[in-house]
Amino acid sequence: MKTKTKKMTVSIVTALLAVSLAACGANNLSNNESGNTGNGGKGEKVTIELAISKSSQDSAFVAQSLLDEFEAATNIKVNLQLLPAEQTTTVLQTKLAVDETPDIVQYNLASATTDLNLERNFEILDNEPWVSRILNKDVLSAYGHVYSFHVSQDTGMQGVVYNKDMFKELGLEIPKTFEEFLAVCEAIKASGVTPVFMPFKDAWAANIWPAAAFADYAAKNDPTLFDDLNGNKRKWTDVPEFEKFLDQQYQVYKKGYTNADILSDSYDMAVGKFLNKEVAMMFMGDWLIESVSKQDPSLSLGLFAIPSDQDAKLGASPLGGQLFIPKKAKHMAEAKKFLEYIASKEVAQKIVDQQAYVSNLNDVTTPELPAYKQEIVDNYITPKLTTLTTDAFMLVDRSELYRSLQDEFTGAKTPKQVLEAWNTKFAELMKDKGVEGF
């Protein structure tokens, strides 16, 4: 009797388990079906998933008011998947690999080509209705196709962020050469302020100087350089100037023009350092100026080109924060509808106005830009004194280069050794990627 009861219990438990496991599968199926029918029919509510890094949660595309309006207009609900900033790439890679794809992904186009296998994983958007209204297709395209969507074409500029008031008080001019830059540092240091803030605990921050300097050198003296590097016709160690640029940044530190503990300080401290007027300059992008002026609009910051060479050009980062639709999106039509909605004249105008974007749609006007931005436009963009930074030309993950840059500042590697280490790693990654010539 007793054994019988036991046997019964066990069978029931096993059956329950089996059912619950099977149910998972069944659920997926029914989801898929409802998705498919949702494509054509109206009225039935569909939920689409939008994956975005937590660090981009302030993006205008995921503002709750916009999502609510979209839902009211189309009966499509957008569910946000906030991914941890540190792991955004890994999580997205995994989701795409196991076909657990979100319907829309916000990511950076340049990194998507290196990290997410753009061609295999994402839908080509050439035939979307909004494409004909786009002013600058380049910032949304790769491999000759439009792969992403954005209402802005302002790519973000990288150079030396500086406190204009401090420069004025000390009677300093914007330096045009590296020697002038060192003189400026000396003058600021003498006034009791830290000339340059280096938050190199975040290894990527050490790359701003070289990324702009390398690109400026290539654009002026060696236009085929990056093609040669990517085709293994030349090596990173073949260009003596690279070594010089790496050493320049190190000299700024070595001469005592920076915060003392550069490898302990992180990027998130930068805004505070500028607000407290503890530092005068930093090698960074104009997004930092935006963050600072949000906290204190009276603080007047500007941006000038990395003074690695006589009259260097201002580094332009590849545009970031585009929206992508994965090929395996379960609600492709609804996802496309979301892009269409944002691209519509009224909605796009509202976003562009709010964010002070440089509009990328021919029927949406660019609002009055903040002073620092207007200055960049006047001094660099209009006279065509900008150049895409090295990042725009790289096909593989760069974090190992950034780590080597940290090594330079611990004294573990000379600039030459940094380039040698990156040469090896770069060749390895390119070979793994299957790039011809490696």
Next chain:
Amino acid sequence: MLKRSKSMYAYYLVWPALLIYSVFFVVPAIIGFYYSFTDWRLDRDTITYIGWDNFKRIFSDETLLLAMKNTLIFAIVTVIGKNVLAIALAVALNMRLKTRNFLRAIFYSPSILSVLVISIVFTPMLRTEGMINRMFETIGLGSFSQAWLTDPSIVIWTVAAVSIWQHTGFQMAIYLAGLQSISKEYYEAATIDGAGLWKSFIHITLPLLLPAININLMLTLIGGLKVFSEVFVLTGGGPGNASQVVGTIILRAFGEGSWGLGTAINTLLFIIVTIISIPLLIFMRRKEVAE
């Protein structure tokens, strides 16, 4: 009758547990073992078998070798540090002290904190102008000041020290339980025979504490070899690659899209842990004595 009492429950009762364990652990582990012999990558459509290539690459990559060296340093330092300190604490807090329970709670408390909290507390303290260096300077030992988290030659030792600080209390709790199961009579007999405190400790406490030592050695050793979170939150493997351990290197490999390589490093870690811990377990078991 006797046979029946030996196996109170029928064997088939183990099936549900075994099934879940297989589906969620054994099968993925075997699949992982297979993938470590492939060139599985982010940007490949096909997965091909490449034999031992991933493993050859592991042993020819300087950073990976450095990571293994760091992992071993971390494991050995923490095993010794945690266990020696924990036994000392346990013996001390097994004595009749007024504040005994209070002190036990104090020493145990770090181990219930999240490692993220530990990182937020320790990172500022360990800066070059941080509290620890200032403390050294105040007491006239300025030469002890170090760049704890940014000097490549000492960073892994710093992380190990933080880990010892955090987990010793947990090990102490296990030793305390072990100590309390030792009968007082042995000590009384030893005292009558004229043994001092040190001799009682060596000849009574240590041998009878062996089961607890065993458990703690295993826990700290396996934990030490599998270390990830302490390194990740305190240094992220940096500066450069100076404090990379096998755990963080696996993350790096996955981040670079080299999934096959990442899986291979993981498999290797599994094998290393097994090779070191199982013989040690057998050896230590033999040493155990019955009370």
